[in-house]
Amino acid sequence: MVKYFDRDLSWLSFNKRVLMEATNPDVPLYERIKFLAIYSSNLDEFFRVRVAGLRSIVDIDKKKINKKFNKPPKEILSELLEEVYQQQEEFGRIKRDEIIPQLKKEGIHFYRGEKIIAEHQEFAQHYFKSKILSYLQPVLLTSSHSRPIHLENRQLYFIVCLRNGTGDIDYALLNIPSNNLSRFIALPKIGDTYYIAAIDDIMRENLDFLFPQYQIEGCYSIKLNRDADLNIEDEYSGNLVKKIKKQIEKRDLGVPSRFLYDSAMPLPVLEYITEKFQLTSNDLLAGGRYHNMYDLFQLSNPLKPRLENPGLPAIRKKKLDDSRLIFHAIDEQDILLHFPYQSYDYVLRFFNEAALDPQVKEIKATFYRIASDSFICNALISAANNGKKVTVFVEIKARFDEENNLKWAEKMKKAGIEILYSIPGLKVHAKVALVIRHSDDGAIRKYGYLGTGNFNEKTAVIYADEALLTHQDYITNELDKLFSYLVDQSQEVSFQELLVSQFNITDRFKQMVDQEIEHALQGRSGHIIIKLNNLQDDIMIDKLYEASQAGVKVELIVRAICCLRPGVKGLSETITVHRIVDRYLEHSRVFYFYNNGREDLYLGSADWMKRNLYHRIEVVFPLHNPELKKEVIKLVQIQLADNVKGCELDRDLNNIKVENGAEDIRSQHAFYQWLADLD
Template sequence: MSTESAPTEAELGTAELPSDRFMDREEGWLRFNQRVLELAEDEDIPLLERTRFLAIFSSNLDEFFMVRVAGLKRRLATGLFVASSSGHHPRDLLERVSKVTHELVVRQIACFEESVAPALAEEGIGIVRWNELDTAEREYLHGYFRRSVYPLVTPFTVDSAHPFPYISGRSLNLAVTVRDPDDDRQMFARVKVPASLPRFIEPATSGGGRYVPVEDIIAAHLPQLFEGMHVVEHHAFRVTRNADLEVDEDETDDLVQSLENELLRRRFGPLVRLEVERTISDEVLAILTEELGAEEEEIYRVPGPLNLAGLAQIADADRPDLRYPPMVPGEPRSLTSGDLFATIREREVLVHHPYESFATTTERFLSLAATDPKVVAIKQTLYRTSGDSPIVESLIEAARAGKEVVVLVEVKARFDEQNNIQWARKLERAGCHVVYGVVGLKTHCKLSMVIRQDDDGLLRRYCHVGTGNYNPSTARVYEDLGLFSAADEVGEDVSDLFNSLTGFSRKKHYRRLLVAPAALRQGLLRQIDEEIAAAREGGAARVRIKVNSLVDEEIIDALYRASLAGVRVDLWVRGSCVLRAGVPGLSENIHVRSILGRFLEHSRVFVFENGGRPKVWIGSADLMPRNLDRRVEALVRIADPEQCRRLVGLMDLAMADGTSSWRLEPDGSWTRVTHDENGQLLIDLQEALRGDRHLRVVDGG
């Protein structure tokens, strides 16, 4: 259906949408992390995987405070009292966030203490405190302290000559009270746990499987740090700080240098959370509260050990019997046998990670390009990559071989800034042309283009458009899609987009790409409007979308209008969702599912019914204002009918009543459904895809 025939909102006769149609984004994100916690609570999941989910929950919560809570506090501090989309004042949101977070932390503690830790102990994996160690273990740890800890530790006393030390974000510390036996004077001191030490230490004499929190080892040796003093009490504490970076790209001549300076300041941002051991005395807590400027709702009293993100170390224990069965990715014959470039030239190939190997598809694509004498140039975007990336090495090898290599490195990728700066400089030293994104925007699109002089004498562009980062490490656990194409229209689009990224261009319209910020929002809205028009005319109409986050108000309102017009809307959302589903008179035709499990659902898929010939798009963009308005994102339209059919089948399988998932209720809560009414287990989507290659979106594999 043409754009001109799409009805306006007025033509739809839609009544004004209710003011309470959005949920709070912050609470939506916390409910996502609650789903992670529910996996840790699930006793049907292998034990070390449950341990890892507890670690992920803690790590997620750290980032939530460093970014989302920090943002709310910044709005309050600057006087920007703009209500949220749900109508709540930032102060009300902070109180609500504090309440929900405290509730979740209580659940996390109960899960660890009452379920996971006892189960680990039954399997011979114990997290033990100092007073539970035997004599041999203590003797070993005395030696370990002298060799590996004592040289790194510096105690800081607080008195008139020594001001309260700065506590860096996410550092683990001991608050210590000591008494001078000569004059009975008590003093406060802080001991930082060195970040270079493992979170848990395994005494060599324990025979394996017993882990001691590192702060317990330091606490047991405080008399050596405060020789001649009497240690009265000690308690662990931890601070979380605002970690958002503030770089004015219009006012800096060197973005990389400005970012490096800002990264140094990240450790010293305002406090957003203070975690203390439950046993802390009121006197010591009062000192910390006053010196750190913590408010009551920012204080979290928890039993030790703090920082359960460190449980990832335990989850890595060499116990395959307590983990998911090994994942052996498939290797699509179309890309792993014969001439890869000839295959892509013949037809487009769709790959689905981690079910299909990243190493033998995407990595191989760039590795072959680096050594192929017929390849004359490579253009690549890098948003996040691993520290030992074969992709980066291939780009370096290509540059050293004399090929033209252009790499767009997004140095503003949150929490990967320093890593990306290091790789960018390594690429520059090898002779690559490195570009640091676009002023005012993050470059989030996932693109790779190889230019090759083929045997027929023609210069062809071989492209890869993906949904995930070019990161070999995360590709083993992130679910993502990638399209390999030598189609002229894709090659021209990718060329045009790279030219706009490296030069000056205001291009909006592409052939098979939808690109943000210029046209992606309007392109999606137009296709939703076309489904609405089809429904009004009595035709087939449906919208299927898979994203990580759904918080954009304009897109959500369009989906509400689609529902009111009779369009079925199926939404597969991993993380935060502020849309209200199944609300009478608003969203009765909208169904929202979330799937969490062994793999992190990361791909973005958009399917519009288009009168029975679905338009299917995959790409990098979530449905958030930042993705649609403040990032360079790219979706590519899938042209092959069989690939479209398989992607539609994947979406329908995820949304089916017979598939295990969380379902969003009209009141905003999520209900996990794992069994049918007869008590039979529902399909685990990820396990089904792992075990049955015929269910995957890849053909020819």
């Protein structure tokens, strides 16, 4: 049996778990629709990055392939596409047989290919002529076209088949302006029934207006995904900012990674456009009548808030609310925050108060994914305007956020903030900040923020993360050393409390696993709990296999990629892998080692991926305070007991619903309630 799951098949297994929520009758209807949208969005990025990457190396020298892959990439790609095909068949079935009928049962009629009824014709035609028509750019694909037609990345199009006056067939390319207009339009209510139509269908009803001299013979939707990974060939010389900007401009010109077409399209039409757009058979993937189903995020709910999750208002933390300055509260005791269960406003307070407090002299922070309208960046600009020294590291190689990060970096730089850009050969993925303040007695005190999630107010309401606010010197002094290293990588620095990629992270993780192995071999309890987004590094997986073979109990909570194969006799029989997919995206990383009852506990930004452990700057930090440790241990205990949204990954990569015989435990709701009662 193969020791490791394939990375990409494992990710598809996670996306299948997302799809399971879309078919779960216990999930409110519009939340099920959101899971369809999440699934589609995930898959779109998968093709833009992972499939594009695989396809680009299919013809690489076999010796190189064998070093990197367990099997030829061509074979892997074939397996991936087969799994995607099966999942998309299930996606279509859920939408067709479950979601649409359930909407109808609730009094919401969703037009799905049928002719728009007479009562809506006037509205639809008016909307077409007054709104949609503004964005349409029909192109007749005739032989007179001397220049090649460029299909934009992720843009929706129609291929329209037209019979001309001589009886021959012409073809037209027509854009569907889903990036400019809402994809789904609410039509006038009739009686007790609400009606919704996609702009695709409104366009189909009005094609004769665009092509009055032709007879419409057919209309089929298409979409092209292109390779979206930026290729910075030489990060060690030249201006990296300019290179990133240049590559962003080229992103939409990447090679095809997936050409989606309506499976109802006749073969002659498919052959024509394959040749016209210079596609290959490997580019082609049959789909349904509609593409870009992540647009389902836009689907309005006329019965809101019914058919959606009930709200869970963010829990206030009385200790912070009662403190005039957040730094005074941190002086008394380290503070642990759990998002989105507790309010992210406290993070905003941390930066806002630092910006205005005259006793704060310096602020330092790292950014990986910045919110498009960032309160935190605005606070740092205010700090700089108030005469404080502000140093910010901005990672401009954060995939799909490069442009936004560059925008904010340039804006902050204009305000006088010292901006540090990406390090050659590395990404800085750490989520940390440091405030240097002169306390009331004149002493210099440092306040650290260390988190598992980005400084991003938008994602903080849907990503489940943890963050520590601390004044402890053993943490803040090491944070200061990290920022010194980010300024000048030639400096020699070392870390004892913090686990930092490029310095000590893998050695320390191995030591802590070895410690559990030794306890087990000596007849004591060995127990490890690790919560990650992704687990892929074979070195760390082998270390967990070694622990299992020594009798250590290993409980993993892995949201997405998991290359470790659990439950295999003689290899991993004491290892379990849990997955939780619910209303919030599980994003925190937790590392628990029983250590003969001493219970070592760490939180941080690092997944156990090769990229995180060896090609990034990550920060994992300890929790020593017994009360704070109790909170995180409670979190993972509840998640391991989740039998409502929890699944276990079996040795064949299947998501198996947890059946533990206990009363229903939905971990995100249970932890929310536990936190609410705690405070």
